[in-house]
Amino acid sequence: MKKVGIIKGGQLGRMLIQAGIDYGISAHVLEPDAEAPCRDLCDRFVVGDLLDEETVYQFGRSVDVLTFEFEHVNLRALERLEAEGKAVHPGSRVMAIAGDKGRQKEFFMQNGIPTADFMLITGRSGLERADLSFPCVQKTRTAGYDGRGVQALESPRDIPRAWDVPSVIERKIDFEKEISVIVARDRFGSTASYTPAEMSAYPGQYLLDRLFYPARIPAALSERASAIARELAVKLDLVGVLAVEMFVTRSGEVLVNEIAPRAHNTGHQTIESSVTSQYAQQIRCVLGLPLGSVELVRPSVMINLIGEPGFEGPVKYVGIDEVLRTEGVHLHLYGKTLTRPYRKMGHITITGHNIQSAEEKSKWVQSQLKVTS
Amino acid sequence: MKKVGIIKGGQLGRMLIQAGIDYGISAHVLEPDAEAPCRDLCDRFVVGDLLDEETVYQFGRSVDVLTFEFEHVNLRALERLEAEGKAVHPGSRVMAIAGDKGRQKEFFMQNGIPTADFMLITGRSGLERADLSFPCVQKTRTAGYDGRGVQALESPRDIPRAWDVPSVIERKIDFEKEISVIVARDRFGSTASYTPAEMSAYPGQYLLDRLFYPARIPAALSERASAIARELAVKLDLVGVLAVEMFVTRSGEVLVNEIAPRAHNTGHQTIESSVTSQYAQQIRCVLGLPLGSVELVRPSVMINLIGEPGFEGPVKYVGIDEVLRTEGVHLHLYGKTLTRPYRKMGHITITGHNIQSAEEKSKWVQSQLKVTS
Numbered sequence: 001m002k003k004v005g006i007i008k009g010g011q012l013g014r015m016l017i018q019a020g021i022d023y024g025i026s027a028h029v030l031e032p033d034a035e036a037p038c039r040d041l042c043d044r045f046v047v048g049d050l051l052d053e054e055t056v057y058q059f060g061r062s063v064d065v066l067t068f069e070f071e072h073v074n075l076r077a078l079e080r081l082e083a084e085g086k087a088v089h090p091g092s093r094v095m096a097i098a099g100d101k102g103r104q105k106e107f108f109m110q111n112g113i114p115t116a117d118f119m120l121i122t123g124r125s126g127l128e129r130a131d132l133s134f135p136c137v138q139k140t141r142t143a144g145y146d147g148r149g150v151q152a153l154e155s156p157r158d159i160p161r162a163w164d165v166p167s168v169i170e171r172k173i174d175f176e177k178e179i180s181v182i183v184a185r186d187r188f189g190s191t192a193s194y195t196p197a198e199m200s201a202y203p204g205q206y207l208l209d210r211l212f213y214p215a216r217i218p219a220a221l222s223e224r225a226s227a228i229a230r231e232l233a234v235k236l237d238l239v240g241v242l243a244v245e246m247f248v249t250r251s252g253e254v255l256v257n258e259i260a261p262r263a264h265n266t267g268h269q270t271i272e273s274s275v276t277s278q279y280a281q282q283i284r285c286v287l288g289l290p291l292g293s294v295e296l297v298r299p300s301v302m303i304n305l306i307g308e309p310g311f312e313g314p315v316k317y318v319g320i321d322e323v324l325r326t327e328g329v330h331l332h333l334y335g336k337t338l339t340r341p342y343r344k345m346g347h348i349t350i351t352g353h354n355i356q357s358a359e360e361k362s363k364w365v366q367s368q369l370k371v372t373s
Numbered sequence: 374m375k376k377v378g379i380i381k382g383g384q385l386g387r388m389l390i391q392a393g394i395d396y397g398i399s400a401h402v403l404e405p406d407a408e409a410p411c412r413d414l415c416d417r418f419v420v421g422d423l424l425d426e427e428t429v430y431q432f433g434r435s436v437d438v439l440t441f442e443f444e445h446v447n448l449r450a451l452e453r454l455e456a457e458g459k460a461v462h463p464g465s466r467v468m469a470i471a472g473d474k475g476r477q478k479e480f481f482m483q484n485g486i487p488t489a490d491f492m493l494i495t496g497r498s499g500l501e502r503a504d505l506s507f508p509c510v511q512k513t514r515t516a517g518y519d520g521r522g523v524q525a526l527e528s529p530r531d532i533p534r535a536w537d538v539p540s541v542i543e544r545k546i547d548f549e550k551e552i553s554v555i556v557a558r559d560r561f562g563s564t565a566s567y568t569p570a571e572m573s574a575y576p577g578q579y580l581l582d583r584l585f586y587p588a589r590i591p592a593a594l595s596e597r598a599s600a601i602a603r604e605l606a607v608k609l610d611l612v613g614v615l616a617v618e619m620f621v622t623r624s625g626e627v628l629v630n631e632i633a634p635r636a637h638n639t640g641h642q643t644i645e646s647s648v649t650s651q652y653a654q655q656i657r658c659v660l661g662l663p664l665g666s667v668e669l670v671r672p673s674v675m676i677n678l679i680g681e682p683g684f685e686g687p688v689k690y691v692g693i694d695e696v697l698r699t700e701g702v703h704l705h706l707y708g709k710t711l712t713r714p715y716r717k718m719g720h721i722t723i724t725g726h727n728i729q730s731a732e733e734k735s736k737w738v739q740s741q742l743k744v745t746s
Binding site for chain 2 (some may be wrong): 001014018021022023024026027040041042043275284289290292293295297298320321324325327328329330331332333334335337346351
């Protein structure tokens with residue numbers, strides 16, 4: 001029984017363990033929050049700081065293989081573990097690149113991966129000096145996710161409210177669709193990419209509203225996006241799973257936005273919609289097993305269950321009975337007892353014989369279900 | 374977060390917990406073996422005797438709802454819990470009937486459920502006195518499963534080797550196929566039955582070799598079998614999941630063989646082949662949620678991974694890499710570290726676009742994979 005160490009114990013780790021049960025793994029988790037979603041599902045739950053070198057190093061030493069559900073982790077510890085021959089998947093190089101949006105952009109550029117024009121700044125003063133073309137987007141280099149750490153700068157008047165931290169400044173893309181491709185690469189060097197998913201954001205926000213799977217884009221674009229994702233996996237020498245978020249522009253270009261070196265929110269639906277889920281795929285890669293099939297089984301729409309604004313405290317799922325009565329509704333709760341505004345409490349995947357029927361049901365589900373306290 | 378108490382913590386409990394994760398349950402397990410498959414997956418793992426009234430009663434008092442992955446449990450404790458208003462699903466009456474093959478047969482007879490002719494004996498002397506027609510089958514009334522506690526008596530000369538325990542003596546059915554229907558009934562009284570699965574036994578043994586889903590039988594027979602299963606669920610006033618094993622005779626009759634009041638070995642394939650798995654279905658019933666869809670997603674063949682005769686000790690899965698490279702192979706290991714001859718160590722579900730392609734792959738998988746030590 002292999003001891004699989006998972007860095008962080010949130011909902012992605014929870015679904016990773018859930019998939020790992022079938023492979024007979026012994027799950028060990030390092031996580032700063034004692035109440036995190038993995039707390040009762042693993043053989044060993046270690047509360048500790050992911051940025052502390054010694055904590056990560058000692059945790060890594062105690063397991064057979066180390067993997068991740070989160071990219072902000074002490075890199076020096078990973079390098080030491082690798083130097084000692086420990087299996088770390090993905091490796092420290094991938095984690096270093098993925099954990100810094102500036103390094104991501106440099107990697108894309110150096111490897112001929114299409115991406116929006118950008119510059120790197122160390123703080124707000126970099127903006128004042130630069131010859132910028134507006135509108136542009138500021139992304140903090142580290143610690144941003146789910147729309148946090150991203151803001152649009154529409155004109156020079158917005159410079160004073162720019163964050164004064166190391167950032168990527170990027171041409172604002174007038175995109176038609178935002179898509180995501182999950183790609184996996186095993187220890188033998190084989191790659192497999194899932195068909196692209198289409199991300200639909202809440203109006204005016206960067207937070208994912210609904211995810212359509214497969215994306216409603218022409219087959220040629222879908223193939224191009226998948227090819228880019230596989231190329232990235234090869235050039236990173238990835239072992240594991242990588243989410244590649246991309247823009248499809250109005251002129252039909254595919255531009256890589258950012259990557260995450262792990263199972264991802266935009267791949268939840270692979271649990272029901274694909275022969276092998278992204279979680280099972282990550283487990284296979286980490287254990288040195290061959291990749292599973294990424295064939296589409298059923299189209300779906302995925303909805304995040306987000307804490308309703310104005311509610312904080314012990315969670316209630318209003319309308320859940322009616323929703324579960326609906327054909328093809330798959331509930332995934334993350335085991336969080338407390339809700340707060342915009343907190344991700346779970347997700348629902350709605351499968352259908354086609355994407356239209358799943359979409360119709362998803363609208364109804366969204367109208368019925370509220371996460372309150 | 375509801376505390377769901379599960380009686381016994383074997384592989385069925387393991388897959389029940391795995392499904393329950395998505396519903397945010399807190400899983401509590403009562404199990405006699407400290408090394409059982411659920412040991413690391415639940416919030417609380419209580420080692421105790423399932424036939425001891427006080428043990429079961431105290432365990433039941435500590436949870437919000439009690440359910441089962443095994444039917445041999447102290448019934449008096451269940452009755453006391455019910456009298457105090459505790460939710461026990463299925464209830465003590467169903468558990469009493471299902472836990473005794475004699476009571477099962479009487480229930481079938483009293484309720485007009487078609488079943489093979491039978492008599493009940495208290496021991497071997499009952500056979501010597503009776504006017505038997507051979508061949509017949511002896512089934513011990515309690516504690517038999519997986520072919521244990523079942524033997525054929527071909528002629529009067531076999532009477533001396535009959536077991537001297539309370540038994541059902543049944544006319545030996547010249548069946549064409551053995552099938553199983555999983556049926557679920559929720560707290561609102563709705564029922565849903567999965568399409569029948571076809572059981573193929575090892576030649577000369579009662580142990581399941583391969584399971585074909587759906588069963589390769591005419592639609593009319595399939596509907597008749599499903600109707601019988603739903604009728605049983607209603608007449609038992611079931612809340613939960615029930616497996617109904619049946620014979621299809623050469624003359625096209627459907628006869629109920631036996632029932633199990635829980636998720637069952639003949640329903641493993643519903644994880645991949647159905648919109649809602651039998652495990653998720655049991656969780657929904659137990660939590661008072663509505664039933665999920667039982668629609669077929671993909672046909673499949675299921676194989677149990679059985680410890681190879683001649684091997685005992687720490688388990689090895691020989692050929693697993695090659696098998697996992699095969700399209701549509703879904704591995705489920707039960708987390709047992711030690712193998713022994715005929716021990717159930719896991720199962721594999723092989724999905725295909727049709728049952729023929731799944732069957733071909735299943736033969737190859739069986740030829741490649743060995744459970745040794």
